[in-house]
Amino acid sequence: MIKNDLITLIEKKRAELIKVANSNGLTSTVAIRYSQELDHLINEYYRQHLNHVSSSRY
Template sequence: MSKNELVRLIEKKRSELIEVATTNGLTSSVAIRYSQELDHLINTYQQQYTQPSKTY
């Protein structure tokens, strides 16, 4: 998956999460599932496209 595709998926899922949370509440099962899916997409992005920071 390309970086642009992943960013598009993240933006779409974030938008869906906001809509579902507004309609059903932030603690609804659908909102929680969407939040977990968004977390997964963001984690994938970070693993593939960000450099690990070096701490000394």
Template sequence: MSNKDLLNLIEQKRLELIQVAMKNGLASSTAIKYSQELDHLLNEYHRKLSQKIPTH
């Protein structure tokens, strides 16, 4: 999956989380599930970026 595709998924999940949280509250099980999915996508994106950055 390309970085662009991953960023698109992150943005889509972020918007879904906002909608669910506004409807059901941040502590709802659905909002927590969406938040965890967003965290997973963000972690994956961070891992991909850190592999490309040379370390000293």
């Protein structure tokens, strides 16, 4: 996945999480699911970023 696509998905998921958390609470099932999805996207972003940084050093 392209870095800019991941950033867009992260921003979209973050906005969705805020909206759901405001209406249903942070501990609602849907807010937890969105939070986990956001975590997954952020982890993928950092995995790609770290791989890029590591490979550019050598």
